[in-house]
Amino acid sequence: MARPRAGSRLRAAAGLAAAAALGLAGCGGDGSGAASASGSPSAAKAAPATPTASPTPPPADGTNLRACKDGACEVKVTRRVTIPMDEEKLEVSTIKVTSLKGDAISFEVGLPSSGAFDFNCEGDPRCQTMVVGPAYGSSGNAKITAHPGARVKANGVVIAVVSASEGTAVLRMKPR
Numbered sequence: 001m002a003r004p005r006a007g008s009r010l011r012a013a014a015g016l017a018a019a020a021a022l023g024l025a026g027c028g029g030d031g032s033g034a035a036s037a038s039g040s041p042s043a044a045k046a047a048p049a050t051p052t053a054s055p056t057p058p059p060a061d062g063t064n065l066r067a068c069k070d071g072a073c074e075v076k077v078t079r080r081v082t083i084p085m086d087e088e089k090l091e092v093s094t095i096k097v098t099s100l101k102g103d104a105i106s107f108e109v110g111l112p113s114s115g116a117f118d119f120n121c122e123g124d125p126r127c128q129t130m131v132v133g134p135a136y137g138s139s140g141n142a143k144i145t146a147h148p149g150a151r152v153k154a155n156g157v158v159i160a161v162v163s164a165s166e167g168t169a170v171l172r173m174k175p176r
Helices: 006-025
Strands: 073-077 081-084 095-102 104-111 118-121 128-132 138-147 151-154 157-165 170-175
Touching: 006 157, 073 128, 104 151, 104 157, 118 138, 138 151
Parallel strands: none
Antiparallel strands: 073 170, 081 095, 095 104, 104 138, 118 151, 128 138, 151 157, 157 170
């Protein structure tokens, strides 16, 4: 029987060593083809943790709707409610939340009986608005369906939809 030559044995040994090194690279290496000194993954090379959403801080005025009378408040609503406003100061009598569905909040802004109004919605391409009345001597209302990020300007008040989800919305109001 013929003996293998010395060069063949060296090539075979080198091939086995290369295969072993490749096998180690898949078992705890740093992805560069070399295993770490301890044989375990480096802490610096560990995959970053998935960030978690930080909880939204509670609204400044909680559910106290009377805090909005002067047009400056931040409140949480979870159902149909009427928020009274100072009509003389803000030229808005009430804000009536009529629906909370998904990320949408629908509300009506009571306009004054003077017949004047200045009204628009910004920051929400899905915002829907409609004005009914007012006619001189009778009040009207503006109907809005808005989503988070919307800023509704109605006469003397700005109503920002801070958040809306799962039947709860946070509204921030400030005088114009």
